[in-house]
Amino acid sequence: MSTLALTGGRVLRPDLTVDRADVLVDQETGEIGAIGPDLGDDADTVLDATDALVTPGFVNGHCHVAMTLLRGYADDKPLDAWLSEDIWPAEAELTPEAIEAGAELGLLEMVRAGITGFADMYFEMDRVADAVDRAGVRARLGHGVISVGKDHEDAREDAETGLEFARAFDGAADGRVRTAFMPHSLTTVSEAIYEEFVPKARDAGVPIHLHANETNDEVTPIVEEHGVRPLEYARELGLLEPGDFLAHGVHVDETEISLLAETGAGVIHCPASNMKLASGMAPVQALLDAGVTVGLGTDGAASNNDLSLLDEARDAAMIGKLAADDAAAVAAADVVEMATAGSAEAIGLPAGRLETGAPADLAVIDLSGPHLTPHHDLVSHLAYAAAASDVRHTVCDGRVLMRDRDVRTLDADRVRERAAAEAAALVERAES
Numbered sequence: 001m002s003t004l005a006l007t008g009g010r011v012l013r014p015d016l017t018v019d020r021a022d023v024l025v026d027q028e029t030g031e032i033g034a035i036g037p038d039l040g041d042d043a044d045t046v047l048d049a050t051d052a053l054v055t056p057g058f059v060n061g062h063c064h065v066a067m068t069l070l071r072g073y074a075d076d077k078p079l080d081a082w083l084s085e086d087i088w089p090a091e092a093e094l095t096p097e098a099i100e101a102g103a104e105l106g107l108l109e110m111v112r113a114g115i116t117g118f119a120d121m122y123f124e125m126d127r128v129a130d131a132v133d134r135a136g137v138r139a140r141l142g143h144g145v146i147s148v149g150k151d152h153e154d155a156r157e158d159a160e161t162g163l164e165f166a167r168a169f170d171g172a173a174d175g176r177v178r179t180a181f182m183p184h185s186l187t188t189v190s191e192a193i194y195e196e197f198v199p200k201a202r203d204a205g206v207p208i209h210l211h212a213n214e215t216n217d218e219v220t221p222i223v224e225e226h227g228v229r230p231l232e233y234a235r236e237l238g239l240l241e242p243g244d245f246l247a248h249g250v251h252v253d254e255t256e257i258s259l260l261a262e263t264g265a266g267v268i269h270c271p272a273s274n275m276k277l278a279s280g281m282a283p284v285q286a287l288l289d290a291g292v293t294v295g296l297g298t299d300g301a302a303s304n305n306d307l308s309l310l311d312e313a314r315d316a317a318m319i320g321k322l323a324a325d326d327a328a329a330v331a332a333a334d335v336v337e338m339a340t341a342g343s344a345e346a347i348g349l350p351a352g353r354l355e356t357g358a359p360a361d362l363a364v365i366d367l368s369g370p371h372l373t374p375h376h377d378l379v380s381h382l383a384y385a386a387a388a389s390d391v392r393h394t395v396c397d398g399r400v401l402m403r404d405r406d407v408r409t410l411d412a413d414r415v416r417e418r419a420a421a422e423a424a425a426l427v428e429r430a431e432s
């Protein structure tokens with residue numbers, strides 16, 4: 001048995017208490033073998049956690065990782081204009097190579113931010129799955145199905161692609177890759193596609209992930225056309241089963257919150273994207289009060305513009321208080337829970353808890369910076385003060401992905417150069 005020990009630090013327990021302890025990892029099973037004092041003596045590999053906090057790896061519950069290529073390409077517009085005027089025309093010029101390069105860049109950024117698991121909806125997902133395999137993280141992946149702008153046969157073909165990917169790649173990368181059927185949203189995928197493909201996704205045994213209730217502009221036509229709220233319509237389509245999860249959930253009313261709580265479907269809150277696109281303020285405290293599983297996501301780097309769950313946690317706490325008009329709402333412990341166990345539960349990955357027998361998906365946060373001094377409350381620091389650049393080591397499935405800020409699974413210089421070249425070529429194609 002080969003072992004890894006993280007020594008000399010403090011650990012964040014599942015109940016969000018902190019104590020001084022080492023962590024011993026069985027690298028063959030990829031699980032945490034023990035948490036306690038003096039576990040480093042006989043370990044094969046030792047990671048220094050002195051002056052640091054060992055936390056569960058962060059879980060990014062909603063992303064389009066290859067959109068790193070479009071970071072800074074189009075800003076300061078609302079969702080519909082941003083997508084239709086800038087993003088979708090550029091995405092029409094994407095190649096499989098470009099998507100792989102963008103995915104590697106996003107994965108490099110996420111490993112450096114202590115993110116060990118994520119959910120992703122995009123195109124050419126076999127390339128994204130390969131990049132996930134190389135980077136060493138876990139993921140819930142799906143091909144984004146869209147039917148607007150396509151005739152019914154082309155839309156069916158797109159949905160078949162989504163289903164085939166979900167069937168073929170579930171369990172890839174030694175089980176680190178899981179899949180889902182991922183229709184883009186309730187307004188961009190036709191009722192006929194949902195009617196045909198939701199039962200097929202259920203037969204395939206994969207969950208369903210979609211954008212929902214992101215903007216008022218999306219809610220209004222659904223209410224007008226179907227006479228019910230979007231999540232009631234989703235339920236009529238056979239969506240919102242346990243294991244399903246939706247991104248955003250900004251404009252949800254009380255009936256929809258109850259529906260989420262009753263069905264067990266999860267919500268991935270994306271506060272930075274919601275603020276940047278001025279989509280609105282999600283009622284996160286009301287969702288938590290109702291018992292809905294809530295995780296955190298960055299969305300794509302083009303609407304954020306980074307891939308840091310520590311940033312997202314801070315944003316979630318800030319906007320959650322504004323939305324509830326209550327400084328006690330969406331507290332530090334809530335957002336730390338959402339960035340770890342909440343996201344992991346919502347997207348169905350075995351992660352988010354630092355305890356014996358759990359998968360060894362870990363981030364080690366350096367606490368020595370002036371902005372993290374003094375140490376009154378480390379949960380407060382995770383929520384309000386720590387940054388991605390404070391992550392010292394990242395471990396997933398018992399494997400060291402980053403040591404002392406050196407990412408070992410990806411060649412950082414090569415990844416950056418390749419992505420910059422692909423991004424420049426993409427924009428040239430889109431604008432010529």
Ligand SMILES: CSC[C@H]1O[C@@H](n2cnc3c(O)ncnc32)[C@H](O)[C@@H]1O
Nearest residue numbers: 087121122123144145184211299300
């Ligand atoms: C069909 S693949 C995913 C699709 O979603 C687009 N996208 C990126 N951010 C958002 C968002 O906040 N709401 C809706 N759609 C979004 C992305 O550009 C891809 O086209």
Ligand SMILES: [Zn+2]
Nearest residue numbers: 211247299300
């Ligand atoms: Zn999205």
